[in-house]
Amino acid sequence: MQKKRFTSWTIKQANTVTTVVILVFVIIFAYLLIKENYQDYEKTIYKQEHSVADYGDTQKQLKSLLVKNTLAIVTLSFILFAIMLGLYKIFYALIQNDMHRFLNFFKNAAHKEALLSPDEIFFKEFKEMVLYANEMVKTINQQKLSLKEINLILEKKVQKKTLYLEEANAKLLEEKKFSEEILAAQKEFLRYTVHETNTPLSVILTSIELYEMKNKKDRQLSKIEAAAKNIFNIYDDLSYLVKKDQVPYPKVSIELVSYLSMRIEFFRDVAHLAKIDFEYSSDLDKVYIYFNETKLQRIVDNTITNAIKYTLPEETVFLHVKQTGADVMFSVASKSKIIKNPEKIFDAYYRENNNVKGFGLGLQLVKNICEEDNVRIDIASTDKLTTFEYKFKMMGE
Structure with missing residues (x-):
């Protein structure tokens, strides 16, 4: 089950609510005093009705006293409210001043390396926070410097590696071009060799057949014929390999x-x-x-x-x-x-x-x-x- 989140308030909103609450409590306090004073007044009137002969004069005096007491209570209540409100405003201003200094400090910390002085802060608890905040900024700045140095080193390494790869790529291109030239020359040589080999092989085999028609076949001639046929087989293989992708x-x-x-x-x-x-x-x-x-x-x-x-x-x-x-x-x-x-x-x-x-x-x-x-x-x-x-x-x- 998720915990219920409270709505965030600004300091200004908190200040307004606090002022209203103080006012409400002062009004309640004044109301209670006035109510109690009035009850005392009614009790006194009740007693005077049975014991005093000049009841009318006494009642006027009591009413006058009630009004004076009520005004005094209201006045004292508003004086109390003003004093409490003033003290609160002073306290609020000091807190707000410290908070503004912290906010400006953190806002500028991302772009500047300036630290916050404890002497600029009023409250002791906030002074302790200044020490931690300054330590955090120092650590962040050190890490930024370290990262900057690492980035510079990496950039140099990347530039060096890029240069090496470019040189290696240039050499590979040269070697590739050289290899392609060798392969082209090899194919041309094979094509020329195959073409030029066909005629003498045909002449050799035809000559052997003509010789055998006129003379007896001997072992030496059979060896020549066998060798020529082996060469002819190799020639056919080379001819096929040279032409297979073109013919x-x-x-x-x-x-x-x-x-x-x-x-x-x-x-x-x-x-x-x-x-x-x-x-x-x-x-x-x-x-x-x-x-x-x-x-x-x-x-x-x-x-x-x-x-x-x-x-x-x-x-x-x-x-x-x-x-x-x-x-x-x-x-x-x-x-x-x-x-x-x-x-x-x-x-x-x-x-x-x-x-x-x-x-x-x-x-x-x-x-x-x-x-x-x-x-x-x-x-x-x-x-x-x-x-x-x-x-x-x-x-x-």
Whole structure:
């Protein structure tokens, strides 16, 4: 339950009310005296009626005395009222003077540091208050000075930090500009390298095919052809990375069984040089998917070359196509060392076997393409087989 709040009064209002109260008490006091005097008068009249012969003269004298006593009482009452009122006014003026000094002191304390002198105050209780008020003002001024010093220090620190940040920002802008120039130069170099690499690679592979048509295929020439095909695969990866954000890659209908057969034949010589065989099988004669051919080639070629790199010698790489519901599953399985971290195998530059050459960018490119085109990838690795499986949507589904 909340306490009832009393209405605040000003000193002037309190002074008026006090004056009225004193006046009321004086009137009541005078009234009581007059009433008592009149009662005495009536008692005296009553007695005189039975004992005095000259009753009329006595009554006149008593009335005159009553009037004199009444006037005396009224006069004394107003004299008492005037004395009390005067004393009160003096007391009120002294209090008001001290209060005004305190009010002016607190009003100016926010802008000035002047203190209040105890000699200017009349009442002893207020003099004690002056000491506390002056102490409060001194404390506030000290805190203001401390805050001012802290603000100056903070401003200097902020200015220093701002200058440092501006310099750092300028350096970052320069470094950013330099990095952008390096990246632009790198992209231009890759674009030029990719463009210039295509022609000699095509010439090498075409020359090898023409030579094989006229002469028997020997081991040294097979090595050259395998190396050229590996370079061609790297070239295709670089070409895709350079152009993927600038050139559209529209989807077309691709017959997956025959397409995989073609890509397997392309890498068969490379596999033979690594003492590895391919075994390709399909549960379907034909199956179509709606996919971009360049992207599909990056998935297939990188998966096959990865299998060639990591399959143990004298082992077989099993490639298989099957249908599962509305999906087509393409899998590549072979015996290799167990993959310890399948979740990291698609990270850039990650290689579990550092003896195998390469940057580890091929599988990351495969992962990016699969994420873009909603192709699911599953990896299983045991001491018997390591399997990469890709799930494509059948065309028309």
